[in-house]
Amino acid sequence: MPQFAFRSSHPDGSARLGWFTTPHGTVETPAFMPVGTHGAVRGLTMEEVHAVGGRMVLANAYHLYLRPGDAHVRALGGLHAFTRWDGPMLTDSGGFQVFSLAKLRTVDEDGVTFRSHLDGALHRYTPEGVMRIERNLGADVIMQLDELIAGGADAPTARAAMERSLRWLERCRVEFERLRVEDPDAPTPAQALFPIVQGGTHAALRRASARAILGAGDWVGVAVGGLSVGEPKPDMHATLEACDAELPRDRPRYLMGVGFPDDLVEGVRRGVDLFDCVAPTRMGxxxxxxxxxxxxxxxxxxxxxxxxxxxxxxxxxxxxxxxxxxxxxxxxxxxxxxxxxxxxxxxxxxxxxxxxxxxxxxxxxxxxxxxxxxxxxxxxxxxxxxxxx
Structure with a gap:
């Protein structure tokens, strides 16, 4: 059996049933991923998360890099051993957290310099560094470093961030491939790097982003980022429709940071397979x-x-x-x-x-x-x- 695979059936418009196979098991899709930011879904045990239906969970590279440290997690066997979760796992690059720091970070073409929200210490995030962090953590699916913008950003701002995200994706891809060869003893040797479609709520930019991503590599799956950040819901739906028309049907699609009940149903209608969000536990x-x-x-x-x-x-x-x-x-x-x-x-x-x-x-x-x-x-x-x- 391949380390990663995706098959689908029973299409209904853009919606479909799916099965996403990873080194730590297969997830039936569409599916929601509980968020375990620090390697734990806050207040809950992993056994409880599984008992209520969780089959794939998300952790955050930014937070784990700062505390306890990605190298420390690796020394303890990687995220699966560290957290006692034996199913599929995904790590967000931490780009959202870094860019949300606003007054505490500066962005340049090479990467991001930021101060920790914990102690004010200065840190540097680059596409290559994020790949090394996520390699150490050992999730099945890892995310590129991308540049995020506020909801409602104008087209020039969205274009600049989208194009920089594409340049950073290429750097992530090169480092990801290097590590796969030169670091075969990582906690999860076979990982999948997901690119992220950006472009704000501008359909033309989303289409351009998707086409450039598909031309840059043969990806296991593709994520759609930069939504649910303040834009009206009809704009989110229209953006998903623009992405749906461009993304391949034979790969899983992950809508990042979206998890209100109606958003899940609307997302599935528009071809989304995987979702995550802190909303259910935070609101609870x-x-x-x-x-x-x-x-x-x-x-x-x-x-x-x-x-x-x-x-x-x-x-x-x-x-x-x-x-x-x-x-x-x-x-x-x-x-x-x-x-x-x-x-x-x-x-x-x-x-x-x-x-x-x-x-x-x-x-x-x-x-x-x-x-x-x-x-x-x-x-x-x-x-x-x-x-x-």
Whole structure:
């Protein structure tokens, strides 16, 4: 069996079923990847993440480079051994984190100089250095270093960042190939480098980026970055459609940093196979739950004596063992258990959407299922939030 492979079936428009094979297993797609920024999905064990449906997780090269250090992780056996996750794993290059530092970094053609958000120490990020960091960490899929821009950036700004990202991709590719030959004892010897399509919300730039990427190498998969950064959702959808028309159908497509429930369904409609986002766990810790009828804040006073599960039929530990009244109490009392349970619920909810999407695709009913799902989600059946505690 090859180290990496992708096959798909049951196309419905741009949506499709898929199977993405990596050195650490095969992921059925479309799929959502929980985010374990520091090598942990915050507050949860890897066993819990797997139990609610997680099959591939993401970690962040920037954060692990700063603490505990990529060389240290490698010395301890690599990310899989370090985190006790034995399934497929992806590392983001950390480009988003570096570029979000704003006042703490400067960008030039060679790379980025930035100060650590931890202690203010000065660091240098280059495409070659990022490849060495991600080689040490040992994820199955690793991302190029790219230049990110704010949502709504004008075309000249977007073009400059897109073209620099292409130049950096070539440097990443050369170093990636060198390391594959000269560093065969890395924690995961066979890795896949994913390029990132950039270009803001400008369709022509996205098309140009995709074409240049495909002309630069034979990639295992391709990512679409720079979305969900403040642009209107119709603009995100139009951008995905522009990318869909250019990207090959025989490779997995990864939409970076997008993970609200309706965004997953809309993304699958437009040919996306893999998603990631911190939203489900972060919002869970803040008391916001995903339900088929939209988002709901568990602190609402109307839940004070409500003995029903948060979502009827949901298989997560929150919904199978506890009721709304108890969950509201946990948040009112500041108990960490509430945060953990709601984070698990939100992850289970997103994995459930992806499972239902795969089932609808297999049965040839995806178009109708997705339209009905989105209509219910957007109906706002919960009404205005009542956060009273």
């Amino acid at each position: 810790r803040d008391g916001t739950a995903f339900t088929p009828d939209g988002k709901v804040q568990i602190r609402r006073s109307s839940f004070r004596a409500d003995r029903r599960p948060l979502v009827e039929g949901c298989p997560c530990p929150c919904c199978t063992r506890y009721d709304r009244a108890y969950m509201r109490h946990l948040f009112a009392a500041g108990e960490a258990l509430g945060q953990r349970l709601l984070a698990l619920h939100n992850l289970a909810f997103l994995h459930g959407i992806m499972r239902d999407a795969r089932g609808a695709l297999a049965d040839g009913r995806f178009a109708g299922w997705s339209a009905a799902w989105l209509a219910r989600w957007r109906a706002d059946a919960w009404g205005a939030a009542d956060p009273a505690a």
